[in-house]
Amino acid sequence: MTAMTRSTALSAEHEELRATVEAFAREEVAPVIGDLYERGEFPYDIVAKMGRMGLFGLPFPEEHGGMGGDYFALCLALEELARVDSSVAITLEAGVSLGAMPIHRFGSEEQKKTWLPRLCSGEALGAFGLTEPGGGSDAGATRTTARLEGGEWVVNGSKCFITNSGTDITALVTVTAVTGERPDGRPEISAILIPSGTPGFTVGKKYSKVGWNASDTRELAFDDVRVPEANLVGERGRGYAQFLRILDEGRIAIAALSVGLAQGCVDESLRYAAEREAFGSAIGGYQAIQFKIAEMEARTHTARLAYYDAAARMLAGEPFKKEAAIAKLVASNAAMDNSRDATQVFGGYGFMNEYPVGRFYRDAKILEIGEGTSEVQKMLIARELGLPA
Template sequence: MSYELSREHEEFRRVVRDFAEAEIAPLAAQWDREHRFPVEVVRRMGELGLFGLTAPEEYGGAGGDFTSLCVAIEELGRVDQSMGITLEAGVGLGINPILTFGSTEQKERWLPDLVAGRRLAGFGLTEPGAGSDAGATRTRAELDGEEWVLNGAKQFITNSGSALTSVVTATARTGTRADGRAEISAIMVPADTPGFVAEPAYDKLGWHASDTHPLTFVDARVPAGNLLGERGRGLAQFLATLDDGRVAIAALAVGCIQACLEMSLDYAGQRQTFGGPIGRKQGVAFQLADLEVMVRSARLLTYQAAAMKDAGAPAAQFKQAAAIAKLHATESAVSATRIATQIFGGYGFMEEYPVARFYRDAKILEIGEGTSEVQRMLIARGLGLPVE
């Protein structure tokens, strides 16, 4: 299977790069310092068509491929990881569950604004006591006549409490199966629902310009028709959604590694010690070589997985490729930021240099959309090992 980017993909990359360098890069450090979610720039991302890349034309999208979305996420992530995750979550976790599992009525109601970037949707899976163990969901939804009544809490939910947020799709226990296991369904909860509370935003290590909140549901009532997909299939739906998301997070990591390589190369050519640029020193040159290996290998694995998605590869094969890409790219990104910070020396520890921001932003890549441990478990299972 070929996974080289086409000429059209590379032309699109240039469009997104130009936008990112003109609209995001000059203000990214300020947003980071202020912990500010830049609503106006997110809207311009929508005007550029980034949120609608993979959506059908009937909902205002471009009807494009998954690879194009990964290119866009990589290029945004190259200048600001916060805006990269805003796009990744807005499409992969906000739009995709509705597009894949929603009814015609649900799609017609929610998708036009989401696809246009006028509004954002969240994906409520993680809970205080149910992180990687998503099946341990405690949020409950009881059917009362023609309404679902939700009670519970979610945490670490992206795009869940901004001025643009319109809806959060949340997993909840809706009953008990015959074998005693919880029946988990997905229910769409509009942001203006009484009893839906976006708690104060987190004070995070990184991704300061990304919108992230804990959520609380207190007798939040929504129509019975807000059930997304089949009752009792919510967990399976969300886990399938995460396969796509892992490749998209890998693309975000590729952008991070690329940024580290470019910043380090530039600095190594300018910084003078002992009568010459530090890039002439073997110790620094070898570190730069390692960054080049990291970005090439991460990019290849990421776009191979994206190509498999676009080609309709068997689900098991795609799941394995997604886990491999996510694991390698994100762990490489964390290593790349450490190397870049070391090359910058004392300046790398100063917030005036972007390398410090990338260093803080990178760690979450190994955690979100499935930790590195979860990826290793999935890969081992793909090898036929009965890993618990």
């Protein structure tokens, strides 16, 4: 969808932001990201530029160093970045919705004053430690523990697949941990902020991943890690409920990122179909290619409408859990399907790393897994429809 037709659905301010990020992705990210991706290098220069643009502070108030925008603005930025590269997009998404948002939503005023200005500027990154090696989708089965001892939390356990957790500018990770037992016998789960470099806090080596190779993903270990009691984020025992809220919002952001990848597949396929000739004419003139690209565009358009709707409901203060799950499910499916079809349009060249569609294909699969698998989204939708848990 062109910028002109898309702008009709956006306010002037949102369209200006979208166009600015689109130009940044095309001019600053596209020329360098391929090499960084293949070398598995974190894009520090790009992140610094995004910080200066204010992208990390988009949905946060100016009093805490933010831009005073809204969550939809973040989603628009993520879509435009992911049209070019998902490693850069997920670095922004995780830094904002997982790293800074828990502090903004649930943190004390002191925590906000201490951490949000640095996180909003992009000078520092935050991470969110939820997933554990034996947990996966069963986040309620948290085994990491934290006990109060002499006015300090003593944290023990491990987390896995944590984005932005081991870069040179990572400043903190907020982890979920069992801090006691509820009256009904279930574990009491709380969220605790742990600054980078705290003794006993070990960051593992970078994973060798199928995709998102220019982003940072690691395993974390906590061995008698001590932090002040004041590092509790939100209310004790509300960590599980807090992260459910964070994940609901994050699913809209991941849907936006997925739409960007799906749109990037359309962009690249249109360009290639006009240039590539077979049997004496451009392949874009063959109905088989036309139909494939038409289906790709239809998927992208539908997924975009889904995340727009979920974001609008969220910003209006309306229930949005079901709509966020629908958006994430539909958009991640679109990204996966479009990346496969775009690779097919490119034929043998689609299997070569010099073309972006190969990178898109590698990046798409995680979108059906991260921040809630497709199966979890279906479960959430069913429950919201009133079907039994």
